[in-house]
Amino acid sequence: MNNNWKMDTDSDLEKKLKQLSPVNCSVRLEERVGKSLDREVSIFEKGKWCYVASVLSFAAGAVLGFFMVQNVGFDEMDGLGHEVTTVTSSKTVGNDFEDATFATVLADEQSDFIPMRATGYLYEIKDEGVVFLDGVNPAREIYLNYLEVVEWRDHESNMTVRMTSPKQELRVVPINTF
C-alpha cells in the first residue's frame, strides 16, 4: 500500500475513493443495449402500424357496407322470403347448393352474389401468461378468438349465403415490470 493511501479520517478516505473511476462498460454491452432499444422501437412502430391498419380496414369495411346498403336499399331486403344458407368450413348446406362448394357458387358467372355484411364477433380473450422475448424482455401472450361472419346475396334468386369462420389472433404485448 502506498503512503498516499494512508488515511486518518473518513473524509480523507472519501476523497481518495472519489478519485477512483469505475471501469467503462464494454463495447459488447453497449451494442447489446443498442440492439434491445432498436427492438423496443420496432415493436412500438409495428404495433402502431398494426393499429393504423386495423382502423383503416374497419373504416374501409364501414364505407363498403354503407355503399352496399345504399345500392340494395332496406326495402328490397324486407319480405323477400329469401333462403338462408349457412356455410361452415368450405361446404355449403342447403337444398339448392347441395354438394356445391362455397367457392364454386360464388365463382359461378351465372350467379350474382353481392357481399352484404362482414362482421367479426370477439367471443373469447385468453391470457396465456408471460413469455420472454429473446429470453430477456417480458411480454404477455394474449389470444383473441373471433367469429367472422360474411354474407352475400343474390338478388335474382333471393338467396343469401352466409359464411361463418373462426379466427384466432395472437397478440404479444411487451410489459413493464416496474
Add this chain to the structure above:
Amino acid sequence: MPEILPNGNWNEWFEKYGPKMLLYARQKTPSLADAEDVVQEAFVRFWKSPAQYRPEPHVYLFVLVRRVAIDQGRSRIRRKKREERAENWTENPPLFIDSMEEEENHRMIQESIEKLPEEQKEVLVLKIWGELTLSQIGRTLEISQNTAASRYRYALQNLRKNLA
C-alpha cells in the same frame, strides 16, 4: 404504450451512467456477465419508461438496477446460468480504471470493498460513485435516511480498518 426515447441520445446517457450502473450491479451480482445483463435490462427499462416515473433520472437508474438484480437473483433459470458461469470464472475483473502505479492500491481497495457487508457495500457505491445523497439512497434502497447514513459511516470505518 409507454413513451419511447424521450430525451436526447441514449448513447450519451449510457456513456455517463453506464459505468456507475455497472459498478453498482457488480455489488449485487456474482459475476461481470450477470452485472452486464442487469445493466442492459435496467437501462432499456429506464429508456422506455414514461417520463413521470423518473423525476430524478439518475436515482431511478439505480432503483432499476437494484430491482432487476433482485429479479435476476430470484430467477431459477438465471441462477443456474450464473452457477455455470461462476464455475468458469477464474478471475474477478477490476472494478476501477487502473493506472500502472495505482493498480496495486486499486486491487486492495476492491478487495476491501468486497469484504464489506452487502448493505454497507451498496450504500458506499451509491454514495461515492453513484453520487446520490443519503436521502436519495434511502429512497433507492427503501430504507430511512438515517439507516443509509449509519450504513455509510460503518462502511467507511470498516474500509479504513481493512486498508490499515
